[in-house]
Amino acid sequence: MRSSRSPLLxxxxxxxxxxxxxxxxLVLATVAALALVAVPTAPATAYxxxxxxxxxxxxxGPYTVTVGFSEWPLRAMQSLDFTFAPADGIAxxxxxxxxxxxxxxxxxxxxxxxxxxxxxxxxxxxVQALPESGTWSFTFDIDGRAGHGRGTLRNVTVLDQPGxxxxxxxxxxxxxxxxMLAYLAVGWRRNKPSERVAALV
Numbered sequence: 001m002r003s004s005r006s007p008l009l010x011x012x013x014x015x016x017x018x019x020x021x022x023x024x025x026l027v028l029a030t031v032a033a034l035a036l037v038a039v040p041t042a043p044a045t046a047y048x049x050x051x052x053x054x055x056x057x058x059x060x061g062p063y064t065v066t067v068g069f070s071e072w073p074l075r076a077m078q079s080l081d082f083t084f085a086p087a088d089g090i091a092x093x094x095x096x097x098x099x100x101x102x103x104x105x106x107x108x109x110x111x112x113x114x115x116x117x118x119x120x121x122x123x124x125x126x127v128q129a130l131p132e133s134g135t136w137s138f139t140f141d142i143d144g145r146a147g148h149g150r151g152t153l154r155n156v157t158v159l160d161q162p163g164x165x166x167x168x169x170x171x172x173x174x175x176x177x178x179x180m181l182a183y184l185a186v187g188w189r190r191n192k193p194s195e196r197v198a199a200l201v
Contacts (some may be wrong), residue, residue, distance in 0.1 A: 035056020050081045050119045056156075060140045063087070066122075067138065076161040083116055084123040084140065092114070095123075095142035101158065103132030113140070132161045145183045 054072035058065045086093060089154035095113040116124025130136060134159075139152040 019174060026161070048118065049117065050083060050124070052081075052083060056153055058138070058140060058151045058153045060142050062146035062149030063093075063140075063142050063144065063149045063151075065140055065142070065151065065155055068122075074130065074136075074156065074158045075127050076131060076158055079127045079129045081116070081118075082125040082128060083119060084113060085121075086142070086144075090123055093142055093144035095140060096141040097123075097125075098141070099136065100139070101130060101132070101136035102134040104130075113142070130158050133158050 013066060040156065047143070050068075051070050052068035055065045056068045056069075058067060064087040066083075066085045068073070068085065070082075071078060071080040090113075092102070096110060097113050098110045098111065111125075113123040116122055117126050134157075136156040136158055137152055137154045138156065144150045
């Protein structure tokens with residue numbers, strides 16, 4: 001009896017050791033995977049800074065406003081950030097921004113001046129694009145301790161959209177699916193699956 005049980009005990013001990021070893025490796029792999037996932041998430045959630053490459057100044061009554069652009073020169077359909085910084089800060093102030101230019105919807109012409117989501121110490125617009133090239137203007141109505149002020153940044157030139165025109169871009173993008181449909185249509189006509197199904201029936 002003793003000799004017959006010993007191989008079973010040895011086999012069970014060997015199997016349990018392998019299970020424990022496998023479980024240990026699985027736990028270590030899981031911990032390593034979680035660590036790899038957790039480490040890059042911290043920098044990824046940080047906001048990208050707003051880089052201002054060009055500024056203009058507007059006198060809105062008693063308030064001097066510096067208008068910053070993250071891209072210059074401006075081009076149609078090019079996403080960029082706008083910042084609007086009064087000389088003595090935005091504390092205790094409120095106002096509205098009116099944008100005038102070609103191709104702009106009426107609902108988008110006027111908006112309250114609010115903090116830029118990635119540069120909280122100034123007002124601004126986050127990742128905006130002007131729809132068409134031409135001459136644009138930005139009018140500021142500001143209320144603060146010094147009273148009401150109104151000023152306009154005029155004759156802001158917006159150049160044509162970078163890259164090829166939209167019609168050419170859409171045409172180029174449409175070529176692959178049209179070619180695929182043509183290929184499938186030719187293959188369908190050559191194989192004639194309807195006739196094969198009819199022959200089987």
